[in-house]
Structures are given as C-alpha cells and as structure tokens.
Amino acid sequence: MKFRVAVHILPRRGILDPQGKAVTEALHSLGFAEVAEVHVGRHLAIETQADSADAARAAVKAMCDKLLANPVTEDFVIASVEAV
Amino acid sequence: MKFRVAVHILPRRGILDPQGKAVTEALHSLGFAEVAEVHVGRHLAIETQADSADAARAAVKAMCDKLLANPVTEDFVIASVEAV
Amino acid sequence: MKVGIIRFPGSNCDEDAWFAIVNDLREQAVMLWHKDTDLQGSDVVILPGGFSYGDYLRAGAIARFSPIMQQVATHAARGGVVIGICNGFQIACEAHLLPGALLRNDVGYRAMPVTIRVERTDSPLTAAATVGQCLTMPIAHGEGRYTASEDDLDRLEQAGQVLFRYVDSAGTPTTQSNPNGSMRNIAGICNANRNVVGLMPHPERAMEPLLGSSDGRVLFESLLATVNA
Amino acid sequence: MTATPRAGDPVITPALVAEHGLTPDEFTRLVNMLGRQPTFTELGVISALWSEHCSYKHSRPVLRTLPTKAPWVLQGPGENAGVISIGEGLAVAFKIESHNHPSAVEPYQGAATGVGGILRDVFTMGARPIAMLNSLRFGSLDTPRVRYLVGGIVKGIGDYGNCVGIPTVAGDIMFDAAYEGNPLVNAMCVGILREEELIRAKAEGVGNPIISVGARTGRDGIHGASFASEDLSHNSDAKRPRVQVGDPFTEKLLLEATLELIASGNVVAIQDMGAAGLTSSSAEMAERGEVGVVIDTLKVPVREQGMTPYEILLSESQERMLVVAHKGREEAVRAILAKWDLHAEVIGEVIAEPVYRVVEGSHVVAEFPGTRLVTDCPMYTPEAKEGAAVIALRARDVHAIPSKPQEENPTWTLTQLLSSPTIASKQWVYRQYDSTVRTNTVLGPGAADAAVLRIRGSKKGLAVKTDCNGRYVYLEPRVGGRIAVAEAARNVACTGARPRAITNCLNFGNPKKPEVFWQFKEAVGGMGEACTALDTPVTGGNVSLYNENPSGAVYPTPTIGMVGVLDDVSRATGLAFRGPGDPIVLLGDLTNELGASEYLSWIHGVVAGAPPACDLKRERALIETLVESIQAGHVKSAHDCSEGGLAVALAECCIANPNAQVGATVSLTQWDHLPARATLFGEAQGRAVLTAANLPALLEIAGKHGVPAQVIGSTTPATDGLSIAVSGTNLTATLAELSYAYHGALERAMSKSISSALPTAEVPA
Numbered sequence A, B: 001m002k003f004r005v006a007v008h009i010l011p012r013r014g015i016l017d018p019q020g021k022a023v024t025e026a027l028h029s030l031g032f033a034e035v036a037e038v039h040v041g042r043h044l045a046i047e048t049q050a051d052s053a054d055a056a057r058a059a060v061k062a063m064c065d066k067l068l069a070n071p072v073t074e075d076f077v078i079a080s081v082e083a084v
Numbered sequence C: 001m002k003v004g005i006i007r008f009p010g011s012n013c014d015e016d017a018w019f020a021i022v023n024d025l026r027e028q029a030v031m032l033w034h035k036d037t038d039l040q041g042s043d044v045v046i047l048p049g050g051f052s053y054g055d056y057l058r059a060g061a062i063a064r065f066s067p068i069m070q071q072v073a074t075h076a077a078r079g080g081v082v083i084g085i086c087n088g089f090q091i092a093c094e095a096h097l098l099p100g101a102l103l104r105n106d107v108g109y110r111a112m113p114v115t116i117r118v119e120r121t122d123s124p125l126t127a128a129a130t131v132g133q134c135l136t137m138p139i140a141h142g143e144g145r146y147t148a149s150e151d152d153l154d155r156l157e158q159a160g161q162v163l164f165r166y167v168d169s170a171g172t173p174t175t176q177s178n179p180n181g182s183m184r185n186i187a188g189i190c191n192a193n194r195n196v197v198g199l200m201p202h203p204e205r206a207m208e209p210l211l212g213s214s215d216g217r218v219l220f221e222s223l224l225a226t227v228n229a
Numbered sequence D: 001m002t003a004t005p006r007a008g009d010p011v012i013t014p015a016l017v018a019e020h021g022l023t024p025d026e027f028t029r030l031v032n033m034l035g036r037q038p039t040f041t042e043l044g045v046i047s048a049l050w051s052e053h054c055s056y057k058h059s060r061p062v063l064r065t066l067p068t069k070a071p072w073v074l075q076g077p078g079e080n081a082g083v084i085s086i087g088e089g090l091a092v093a094f095k096i097e098s099h100n101h102p103s104a105v106e107p108y109q110g111a112a113t114g115v116g117g118i119l120r121d122v123f124t125m126g127a128r129p130i131a132m133l134n135s136l137r138f139g140s141l142d143t144p145r146v147r148y149l150v151g152g153i154v155k156g157i158g159d160y161g162n163c164v165g166i167p168t169v170a171g172d173i174m175f176d177a178a179y180e181g182n183p184l185v186n187a188m189c190v191g192i193l194r195e196e197e198l199i200r201a202k203a204e205g206v207g208n209p210i211i212s213v214g215a216r217t218g219r220d221g222i223h224g225a226s227f228a229s230e231d232l233s234h235n236s237d238a239k240r241p242r243v244q245v246g247d248p249f250t251e252k253l254l255l256e257a258t259l260e261l262i263a264s265g266n267v268v269a270i271q272d273m274g275a276a277g278l279t280s281s282s283a284e285m286a287e288r289g290e291v292g293v294v295i296d297t298l299k300v301p302v303r304e305q306g307m308t309p310y311e312i313l314l315s316e317s318q319e320r321m322l323v324v325a326h327k328g329r330e331e332a333v334r335a336i337l338a339k340w341d342l343h344a345e346v347i348g349e350v351i352a353e354p355v356y357r358v359v360e361g362s363h364v365v366a367e368f369p370g371t372r373l374v375t376d377c378p379m380y381t382p383e384a385k386e387g388a389a390v391i392a393l394r395a396r397d398v399h400a401i402p403s404k405p406q407e408e409n410p411t412w413t414l415t416q417l418l419s420s421p422t423i424a425s426k427q428w429v430y431r432q433y434d435s436t437v438r439t440n441t442v443l444g445p446g447a448a449d450a451a452v453l454r455i456r457g458s459k460k461g462l463a464v465k466t467d468c469n470g471r472y473v474y475l476e477p478r479v480g481g482r483i484a485v486a487e488a489a490r491n492v493a494c495t496g497a498r499p500r501a502i503t504n505c506l507n508f509g510n511p512k513k514p515e516v517f518w519q520f521k522e523a524v525g526g527m528g529e530a531c532t533a534l535d536t537p538v539t540g541g542n543v544s545l546y547n548e549n550p551s552g553a554v555y556p557t558p559t560i561g562m563v564g565v566l567d568d569v570s571r572a573t574g575l576a577f578r579g580p581g582d583p584i585v586l587l588g589d590l591t592n593e594l595g596a597s598e599y600l601s602w603i604h605g606v607v608a609g610a611p612p613a614c615d616l617k618r619e620r621a622l623i624e625t626l627v628e629s630i631q632a633g634h635v636k637s638a639h640d641c642s643e644g645g646l647a648v649a650l651a652e653c654c655i656a657n658p659n660a661q662v663g664a665t666v667s668l669t670q671w672d673h674l675p676a677r678a679t680l681f682g683e684a685q686g687r688a689v690l691t692a693a694n695l696p697a698l699l700e701i702a703g704k705h706g707v708p709a710q711v712i713g714s715t716t717p718a719t720d721g722l723s724i725a726v727s728g729t730n731l732t733a734t735l736a737e738l739s740y741a742y743h744g745a746l747e748r749a750m751s752k753s754i755s756s757a758l759p760t761a762e763v764p765a
C-alpha cells in the first residue's frame, strides 16, 4: 500500500531560532502585533510503500532518526499518515 | 485567547524541487528503497492572540498572503488551529 | 548621474556598489538607509547584494517591506531606473517590481566566475553593450534559480525582457554553464517598462583588471548613457 | 560583602566539584582564595575560568618561550587579536581560533559559530574584517561519518561568512585517519584598521558602566569552555544540547554597530562574549585593567524565563559583546545600537574595590577577591617524554619500502597523488565560500599559494595563508613545528609578499600524557625557532588540547596563520604558468628524502621516517629571493613545493587555471644519483617552482642570496602536456588526465555523500 506521511521538524525549544525571530519581528512591523512567537521549521511530505499505516509511521520515524531531523537541534513530529 | 496555528508551505507542483530530490536519493542510499517521492517545504508554528479560532485562521491566512508564502511558487495550507 | 544605494540590515555589497560608482565610474553615489523615506534625488536606485534580514524565510521577502521600498516603487512607477543585484534582484522579485521568483540553487550555494551573454541592449543596464557580448563576472548566491511559469517565460522572451543568460566559453547557453538551475539559463531580466533590471551576477565586482575582470564596467557605463540620454 | 548561596543551589560535594572539572587541589586553592566554601555560582565561574580553554594552565609556560616582539608589532598575545603595523598609518588585526569540539558534535553550527567568534575577536579591536581563512583536518573520506562532517563543517563556515559578507579567501585541508572522530576546525580572521583606531579590551575608569550588547542570553552552550577541555568520549553525545546556534545576520549588525561605537568615542573597551561567555569576558577585561567589577545578573537581557545567575554567567549564546562605556554616554551607546536594531543594557560597573562581584538584585551570589581571577589559576608543567612508538616509526628505513608494480609508470603515481584529497584541488570547498565580496580579492583560493588582498587607498597588499603538516609534527615535532612556519612563510612569499607575523592554533591531545606534552613542547619550540629565524613574531593564537577519542590523539597540529605584506600589490603573483615559452626555474635543491611524505602515506599506506630537514637559513634566503625578484617584476608565476613534491608542484602549475592550462617540458636528469621517486615525489623543503619574466635578473638575485637556482625546462602549449625526464624513466601526461585527477577528486569523493540532504546541511534556508 502507498501512504503519504507528513512530518514537521522544528528547532528544539530553548535553542536559538534566528529565523523564527526574524519572521516574528517582520510580522510585527507589518502590523500583526498579536503574534507572540513564530518558529520556522521544515515540512516533509513523504510518499512511501508499506504494509500498514503503522509500518509506514515506523519507517518514517526511522528515516527521521537517521537522516531527516538533526537530533542535536531539532524535534520532529509525524503529523499524519494517509493511505493514498 | 491564544492559539497555536500550524502552516505548511510547499513548492507548487511542477516546480523543480531539488531539495526533495536530494532527500529522496539520500533515503534510497540509506536503504529506504520503498520511498517514492519526498517534497520539502516549510513548517511554521505561529502563536497568536485572537478572539476565536476562525479569527486566528483568518489572521494567519492574511500573514501567508502578505509575507509567509510566495504566491509565484508556493502553496500554503493552514494545517491546524489549536487553542493553547 | 546620482545613484542611491539602499542599505538594508544585512546588505553587504552596498559598499562594493558605492566604490563601483564613485571610484571606478567617477559618478555621484549616496547611501540610503532602509528606514529613510526619501531617495535624495537619485536618478538610479541600486538594491545591492547581501543577506537582507539574514535572508530568513525567503531571500528578499522581509526587505521588501522596508519603509524605503515604497519610494523605490514610486520611483519605478514613474519610470525611474532601479537595478537589483543578487539579493537586490531577489528583493525586486519579492516586491513584484520584477516577474518570477529566485529559488534555491539546484546545487547549493555557488561562488565562482560565470560568463553571461547580453541578450538585449534596450535596457538601462545594457545600453552600452552589444547583443551577444559575453561578460565574465562572479556569482555568489544560494538562491538564484530563476523560476516562472512556462507561459510567463514565453511572454518574457517575446517581450525581450530576458537581458542576460549564462553561457559557456563559446557563448552558448548549456546545462553545464548554468550554475544554479535557472530556467532557460536566465541570469537577468527587466520589467515590461524596461526601467527595472535584476541580475544574479555581480558586475560591481568586475570593475578592475587587478581583481580579475573589468567586464562589469560596460553595464555601469550603460547606466550613465541612459541617464544622460 | 560575602556571597551566600541562592535558594535551590545544589550542595557543593566532591562529586559536584569533579563534575566541574576541578581537581581536589584546585578546589582547595579556590577555598583558600575565598577563605570559605564557594557558592554554586562561584564554583561555576571558577570551573570556566580555570578550564584549559580560558586559563592555558598546561600551555602558558611553554607559550612564554615564543618570540612576540618586532618594531611592527602593535599588539602581541593577550588581547582579542594581535595587531601589526603595515606602514602608512595602517594596521592589520588577525587571529586564529579552534572550534574542534563543537564541530565534532554538531558540524554545521559548530563550524559556523567558530567563524562568528573569530570575527568578533577582530572587530572588537576596532578593525574591519576583510578576510577569513580556515584550516581543516578530517579522517578518511571513505567513511560516511567523515563525509557528513566535511559537508556540514564546510557549509557552516560558508554560510556564516557569506552572510556577514566577509570573503573566505584561503585555508588548508588535510585528510588522515589520525583525525577520525576528531576533526580540527580552525578559523582565522584578518581585519584592517588605522593605527589610531586600535582599541583594547581593558576595563578602565571607576564608575564606568558595563554594558551587554547584541543578542539576548539563553541557555546555550553552558560550560562549552570546560567541554572543550575534555576528551571526546561516547557520553559527549549526552552533552549535545550545549551546542550553540549562530545567527550571522545579527553578527553583521553587531559588526557595523561595534565599528560605529568605537568610532564614536563613547566606549573604553569591548570584548566578545566567547567561551565561558559573560564570566570570562568580564573577568578578563577587569584583569587587564586591574580594576574591580560588579555585575547584576537581573539586568542581563535573557531569552528564556527563570535563568539562574549560574546559567547567565556561563551561557555561550552567540553574537553578544561586553562593552565598557564612558560614564554618562549610556544613551549615546544605546542610540547607535538601536539604529542597528540591537539592544544595549547596562548590567554592571567598574569599581575601585579589587573584587569580582556578581549580584542578583540585592543578593551577592559570587564574590572573588583580587583582580587576577584568570591568571591566579594553577599552572602545570606535566611530564614530557617522547613516545617509543614514534621513535621507532621515525627510525624506519623508508627507502627499503619496495615500489609497487604500477609505479613502473610514474604517471600513474602522479595521478594517484593528484587525486589524494589532501593534494587535490579544494574547489569543491571554496566554491561554497564567497571569496570576492568587498572587492579586494586580487588572488583568491586556488589562484596562488596564499590569498592576496589589496588595501584600498594604498599601493600595498596583504597575503595570508594557513598551514601545518601534522604528519611531520607527529614524526618529529620540532622539525614539524619549524616546517609549519616555514611553509606558511613560503606560501606568502610566493605571491611576492614579505612574511610579517603569525597567529597560531595549537591542536594537540591530552597534555597529561607525557608523549603528548613532549610533542607540545617540541613543536612549540620548533615554531619559535622558525619565527625568530624568519622574523615573523607570534601575535596571538589559541590552544586546543584534549583532541582525543578512545582510539588516540590527533596528530599534533600547530596550525600557523601567516600574514605578509606586498609593497606593490599589482605585482602579486599566482601559481599557474602563464603561457608557453617561459623558462621554468627551480629554486632550492633536490634531496633523497621520502620520510613522512604524502607519497608514502597515499601510495603505500605508510606513515614513517623522518620528515624532511628544515634549514631555516635556507628558508630565509629563499623567501628573500622570492620577495625581491617578484617585487622587481622578474617573475611570472611562483609555486612552492609541498605535499607530493616537485612533480605535483609542476602539475599544479600546468593545470591550476582550468581555463588557461599550459604544458611543460622538464628535465631532472642531472639528479640521476637520486631514486626517481625521491626526485619526483620527495618533499624536500625550501623549494619553489618559478617561471621567469627576466631570467638573468632572477638568477642573479638567487645567487646573491645563495639560493640554488636552475632552469629545469620551459613551458609549452597545453596540447604538449607535461613531460618530466628523470633518471632512467620519463613521466608524460596529458593535461586532461592530470586535470581529471586533480580537479575532480574531492567532488567525486563527496558525491558519495548523503550530507547534502542532511538537515544540518540545509538550515537555514
């Protein structure tokens, strides 16, 4: 079966996120004063074959651990697993 | 009220995504042969004040239109709006 | 000729542009701060290279909202000359002063000399050059892959808005000579009115034989010819 | 006043003391100094200040032996950077620093923040940075982990320097299994200033405010300094959150704001908050000014809630500076920073009372008597003894190693060597570095033996280069130390510049091991001899010890960063042959030396033998010849012989400029008493390959300085390729095959890499 898995990777809390800071300040200067904080990370859409949704999730987790997320500075979340 | 809004910004279909291609190839070389395709975009986590979830969504949509996404090459999706 | 060079936080080729105008061309230049609201009577505005606002989010995306950009847009709308070099090209695209977008290079950041071919001479940056002239100058960028829809590209070509293409030593645009994956090897374009020009290579770094090339001079001399015309 | 513990401070136990890297003796010294038990905050402060990184406790006595003076030295060791005068009222500030440990753990950010730190060291002297260099050492590229490190480190260096807009113009890279697991990342920055703009990081003036400038303080990199003073072991992984993230955009703002601040005359002193952050910057500034300071941690702008004084004092958040301003000018300082969207907060004051005091509002959390917190640290002179294994390796008769059958054809050997990553073109690396921004780069990476920069408003130019062959140092530290300086000087002189001064970065293993400390003493000794002989004093540097992992120490690697001055920059000379028909001149001589060579290592997998001899008188004479003949306009190209020997040097001269290659026909048959492989690939020192514009004049200058000089051939059209006649054999190669080997090797090795897809290699966008 084919699955589409969405992964969010964000800078770990407490670690400096210069990009998030720059975007927050830009939004403020554009008048979006209500924005408290922005963090910018990566969104990955992965299409992969697996026997089940659980298997797809496990495989993507392994990919994140091994390659896709930086264990030193980032946290990742598997946001969704959909059959396609 | 305070909301956390998640936004995905992805390269528009049809536009060359060299980053997605590089990730796909790297996954293959690590033995994840089952991966068919990867697209890499941005994930934004925005914390903002708004009167309602709908208002938060509308405000973030305006931010995307104005700054966060490039209308020429990118598509954005407001993936979730959560009260925090 | 008076050239206004805009300094954004993170600009780093602003002084190089200033030296090109003042030392090499012996014309007048003025540094304009991004928070200024007056172009001080500049005939030409240069959006210089660098990493405005760190190029966070997308190159040029935040700089386009700097206060002075309103004046730049007004100047452009009145037919005034605006030149965007590298990061300045990215800012001009983000500000919709130029069509299309500059995406991340297919190969990552590249700093090296490239050869570009002049495609048209009916622009303020190429008026003193000749069609087919090949110029060598450095590039140094990570997001220079010019991208637009095929239809838009056809329209640009038809209207003669493509001003420069990456070419090999024989003057032919090839995949090999394309340093960043730009569509149709595009290195620089102008707007429909032909008064706003953007390019990724750095002519201001190619003004003296001592530094390896003076091929950039003809582009700055074009500005002079245009303004004095 | 006396410091008292804060609520919630951990109890000071022997285990906690040990965790802070203090020996029981050091702890006793601390207790005696205070006359009481330290608070937790005080323990943290001292553990940072007395770490190897800040205190130089194992190295200082040896470093004192180095020559540091010359009439042109304006500032020697002890400041943020060294400064030399180059005439016309101009001065050059420069410094090299290591970021080895952070880069081993998180290559992208580790290398990037290394660049950020060294930049700040230079612009806090009042100098505008004009060039960056980097010296890198890695294990074998056959290992995926090494390729990952190379990818991330190179990208980290590039992204940071590119964004700030300082060209990265030169460096050196070597690969050897000895660096497996312990990459070396040394970054150097060179800046230019007018002599009267020089400012020192010396707190002065009782009542003057101490101001924190730049980024906010977060919990990044707490205890990075002590971390840099430990072996890398498996549980270093657990220490990963200590790694800091750099923000080159803020750095660029800080750079502009700082230079504006110094020009404004509102400030007395500035120092970067580098290793051990606020603690070391404030203690060092106080010590230099022999004054007391008081700092209130509640006033320090923080990024996170609930940070303790301990955390605030030890944080290594990047892009921050500590400024001592003139009293009453606080608003002027704030206004300049505000222009650049940066914050400035008064956090303390210079006081007459000779104490180092930290308060949290009204609560004194740390207080040390005296103003010599850093130098009052214990000093050690460990046992030094050469390791038996190295003695045996050096004694090995390397001439007895039989040639491989393929070596029958010396072209095979040459192309093999040209594609050794240590020798091959580093284009894959420097294409990721903007080397032309600021429009001063006359000769950039790959064009010459050193990079050459013009100085606007002057005829003069600067030549800069880093060098060190750690394999030589390993096999014979004193000779290796000499060669490191001599090679850097030679490289600079090959552009026509007179070598003027060095900065150095001493990368060694654990100094408590007698064989390591022996290497350290000997190598520094050799370095000092060479500096004296070549008249290039040491103006500063950095020591990085404990570059070890369970499988051993790195090669002792005293990296030299050399600065030279060209009187006339328009004479700057590159390494590539310029066209056919020029006489090729060899300066220096051929010898039967093969020990410690790249040939033995790459072709035979052998690291043994003594490194080539280094006669400093001859080196000096060679340098004089190069400088005089190039400045007089008698030379078209100049390239020294280093790794790979004469054959590699000749090949490089032919193919260095891929767009204008030139052939060469050379005869070395007059050295037929030497084995062909020593003639071609031996690494005898004190040599350079030149093409002459005026041959008689060149030979005359060489003769005057007593440097052997012979015409060994002439350049030819590219289609003729390279041909070298040696005793009993002939080496012939097309330039295409040489180019393929040399220009493509690194790219081919790295294309096996997945690192371009790795996240560290991808952010920021």
Ligand SMILES: Nc1ncnc2c1ncn2[C@@H]1O[C@H](COP(=O)(O)OP(=O)(O)O)[C@@H](O)[C@H]1O
Binding pocket: D133, D134, D135, D136, D168, D169, D170, D171, D172, D173, D422, D423, D426, D429, D430, D433, D444, D445, D446, D447, D448, D449, D450, D451, D467, D491, D640, D642, D643
């Ligand atoms: N890490 C680096 N960054 C920038 N340039 C480099 C780097 N490593 C080597 N280079 C450049 O490549 C060229 C060859 O360097 P190297 O092999 O060290 O020369 P040499 O053998 O003469 O010391 C020089 O121009 C040098 O500055």
Ligand SMILES: [Mg+2]
Binding pocket: D449, D491, D639, D640, D641, D642
């Ligand atoms: Mg050399």
